Amino acid sequence: MNIRFGAAAGPFMIWVVAMVLILVAWQVLVWVSGLPPYVIPPPALAFQTLFDNWPRLSVLTGQTLYETAIGYVLGALIGFLLALAMGQIRVVQRLVMPALIISQAVPIVAIAAPLVIIFGFGITPKLIIVAWIVFFPVVVNVLDGLASVDRDMLNLARLMGGGGLRTFAIVKLPACIGPLFSGLKIGATYAVTGAVIGEWTASSKQGLGTYLLTANAQMNTAGVYAAMLLLTVIGVGSFLLVFGLEVLMTPWRSRSTAPAWAQWKPSQPTS
Amino acid sequence: MPETQEPRTAAEPPGSGTPAPTKLSIEKLNVSFGSVTALSDVSLDIADGEFVCILGASGCGKSTLFNVVSGLLKATSGKIVLDGQDVSSRPGQVGYMLQKDLMLPWRTVLGNITLAASLTRGATAQDRAEAAELASRYGLGDFLNHYPHALSGGMRQRVAMMRTIAAGRQVMLLDEPFGALDAQTRLGMQQWLLQLWRDLKRTILFVTHDVDEAIYLADRIVVMTPRPGRIAEILTVDLPRPRPLEVLTTDTFVGLKRQIMQHLYH
Numbered sequence: 098m099n100i101r102f103g104a105a106a107g108p109f110m111i112w113v114v115a116m117v118l119i120l121v122a123w124q125v126l127v128w129v130s131g132l133p134p135y136v137i138p139p140p141a142l143a144f145q146t147l148f149d150n151w152p153r154l155s156v157l158t159g160q161t162l163y164e165t166a167i168g169y170v171l172g173a174l175i176g177f178l179l180a181l182a183m184g185q186i187r188v189v190q191r192l193v194m195p196a197l198i199i200s201q202a203v204p205i206v207a208i209a210a211p212l213v214i215i216f217g218f219g220i221t222p223k224l225i226i227v228a229w230i231v232f233f234p235v236v237v238n239v240l241d242g243l244a245s246v247d248r249d250m251l252n253l254a255r256l257m258g259g260g261g262l263r264t265f266a267i268v269k270l271p272a273c274i275g276p277l278f279s280g281l282k283i284g285a286t287y288a289v290t291g292a293v294i295g296e297w298t299a300s301s302k303q304g305l306g307t308y309l310l311t312a313n314a315q316m317n318t319a320g321v322y323a324a325m326l327l328l329t330v331i332g333v334g335s336f337l338l339v340f341g342l343e344v345l346m347t348p349w350r351s352r353s354t355a356p357a358w359a360q361w362k363p364s365q366p367t368s
Numbered sequence: 369m370p371e372t373q374e375p376r377t378a379a380e381p382p383g384s385g386t387p388a389p390t391k392l393s394i395e396k397l398n399v400s401f402g403s404v405t406a407l408s409d410v411s412l413d414i415a416d417g418e419f420v421c422i423l424g425a426s427g428c429g430k431s432t433l434f435n436v437v438s439g440l441l442k443a444t445s446g447k448i449v450l451d452g453q454d455v456s457s458r459p460g461q462v463g464y465m466l467q468k469d470l471m472l473p474w475r476t477v478l479g480n481i482t483l484a485a486s487l488t489r490g491a492t493a494q495d496r497a498e499a500a501e502l503a504s505r506y507g508l509g510d511f512l513n514h515y516p517h518a519l520s521g522g523m524r525q526r527v528a529m530m531r532t533i534a535a536g537r538q539v540m541l542l543d544e545p546f547g548a549l550d551a552q553t554r555l556g557m558q559q560w561l562l563q564l565w566r567d568l569k570r571t572i573l574f575v576t577h578d579v580d581e582a583i584y585l586a587d588r589i590v591v592m593t594p595r596p597g598r599i600a601e602i603l604t605v606d607l608p609r610p611r612p613l614e615v616l617t618t619d620t621f622v623g624l625k626r627q628i629m630q631h632l633y634h
Contacts, residue, residue: 250470256438257535258460259487267486271474349474353518360513361478361496 135318143322150323154308158327161304164220164292165331168227172288173281175228176235180273183236184243185265201233205291209298220302223295230291231284235277242276243269275350278343285335289328388415391571392437392462392539397446399432405596406432410446412590412599414539414573419565421586422575425632429597430575434541437573438464450539463537463570467547469524471516477503477527478512484535499534506530506564522553529564539571546581555613558584562611579632583624584611591631600631 120140127139134142147154183190205226212222246269254264296306305324312320348356392414399407407429414420422430435441437448439459447456455461471480481499482491500512508526516524525545532540546554558581565572576582582589586605593600603624607615615621 247468247470249466249468250472252440253464253466253470254483254487256440256459256462256464257484257487263487267483268472271472274474347474349515349517353514355476355513355515359476361476361500363497363500 135316138319138322142319143326146317146319147323147326150320154305154323154327157303157305157308157324158331160302161289161292161296161306161328162331164223164295164304165227165288165335167220168224168291169231169284169288169335171224172228172231173235173284176232176280177239177273177277179232180236180239180243184240184269190240197233197236200229205230205294209294212295213299218299218301222298223292223300226295227288227291230287234283234287235280238276238280239273242273245276246272274347278339278347281339282336282343285339286332288335289332293328388417390414391416391418391451392573393449394433394437395447395449397433397436397448398444399429399436399441400444407436407443408596408598410597410599412602414571416538417569417571419572419574419585419587420590421582421588422573422590422592423577423579423582423628423632424592424597425577425594427597428592428594430592431543432597433592434464434543434573434575438462438541461537461539463532463535463540465528465532465540465542465545467544469516469521469528471524471527473516476513476515477508477519480516480527481530481534483531495534499530502534503527503530506560520553522549522557525549525557526560529561533564533568533570537570539573542572542574544575544577547576554581559613561585562609566610579625579628580616582628583607583621584616589624589628591628593631603627 123140127137130137138146179193183193208229209222209226212225216222216225250268251264254268259267292304293306293309296304297310300307305328309321309324312318312324344351348359354360390413394410394412394414397407397410398405410429410433412420422433424430432441436443436456439448439455439457439461442457447454449455450461472483475483478496478499479486479491481503482495485491485495500509503509503512506526508523508530511519511523516527519527529545532542546557549557562585574582574585583605589603589605590599591601591603592598605624607618607620
């Protein structure tokens with residue numbers, strides 16, 4: 098997952114072109130296949146349904162977005178802290194790694210049911226499922242980041258009299274930021290899937306996932322597509338948000354000089 | 369002046385008659401890894417402010433010697449004495465610089481120069497001002513806020529050198545610092561280093577496998593031979609300073625070179 102956007106062409110234009118292409122392909126598929134709208138609704142009908150039902154759909158989107166966001170932050174946080182602990186203490190890494198791999202090998206759909214049995218129909222199982230999906234790529238990438246620190250760099254830090262904590266904060270931790278965002282970007286697109294699976298299993302509160310099921314059962318295909326569009330927007334939006342954060346937090350990757358606030362100036366030598 | 373407080377071994381030779389007091393003593397160093405002897409009975413006195421080049425082919429134990437002197441590696445026997453103090457296996461007493469520039473990519477040039485301060489007590493505004501002054505004086509003034517990836521290899525090595533200087537140690541170990549640079553850049557860096565050394569009056573131990581580099585830079589050249597790593601000969605370089613590039617073709621230079629080559633490739 099190493100996406101680099103052309104600087105000059107403008108990332109915005111690329112997105113517009115990509116979306117237009119997808120909509121055209123969708124419309125062509127409808128025409129060529131000759132299938133009725135309740136099998137494949139044309140884009141216009143899906144958007145029409147979306148706008149007509151916006152008052153209700155917006156509330157459902159809010160609910161799913163809420164589950165996704167909280168679960169995502171939880172998963173990212175747990176993943177990051179776990180990776181730091183694993184990277185620093187080898188015993189922890191040896192003990193935890195097999196459990197982590199097993200946790201990802203179990204189909205997420207299979208985990209959903211027991212979670213509902215344990216935690217009920219509320220938001221908890223959804224958060225756990227989202228976090229479950231998100232934390233793994235974060236752990237793997239941050240561990241890679243920690244392992245990538247040059248041994249000679251650590252020796253140099255030692256020779257300069259660096260203590261464990263400062264060396265960790267100055268040499269090791271920043272080396273994880275790039276890999277952390279690689280993990281977070283993967284997680285950003287998957288997280289919404291977790292929320293939908295959680296809602297499908299059982300829900301006391303309606304979200305886009307529950308709406309999808311209902312619309313499908315009622316042969317409201319246009320409704321299914323409308324929900325799909327909204328879920329896609331959530332996924333793409335999360336990704337772009339994380340990507341933007343990454344650019345802000347890793348200025349050394351995209352710039353040749355420090356951003357203005359971090360620059361040293363002779364007249365006022367602060368911070 | 370600073371004779372060691374502990375009793376010195378009688379066999380210790382003085383630093384080839386240099387008037388300056390001894391800064392660093394390497395005393396009867398032996399290092400073995402299992403059955404392999406990496407260093408065998410290495411003894412060397414380095415005077416305060418001296419520039420000593422350690423010259424030898426790969427495998428002669430140059431890096432092992434530096435690892436012991438810096439305190440990263442424990443010698444099988446022997447000791448390292450700095451300013452009369454036994455500093456064996458005590459990292460952080462001398463400055464250290466490698467062929468790899470080891471820049472932290474997320475720190476600016478200034479941030480990399482002040483690394484030692486950040487690692488020990490946190491860099492202050494004064495640390496930054498001093499680092500900026502140092503960098504400006506030696507040709508990096510326009511790049512203080514640049515990230516390392518935006519610099520050339522030669523400039524990154526200059527930053528690494530500034531970082532070593534800013535760490536404030538009086539003795540600096542330079543392990544083939546210009547080994548990865550092209551010949552032109554290299555020559556420029558050598559002249560630059562000599563200027564620095566003259567201004568700052570630090571003691572430098574410089575590892576290289578380049579004979580010309582060693583002669584051009586050093587007061588004395590320690591020629592080492594491999595299997596086991598030991599000192600074959602110590603030569604005094606009788607070339608006046610400052611040394612213009614013309615010394616590279618003088619008879620003294622060529623004579624020294626011939627002498628060294630005989631040791632290295634006999």
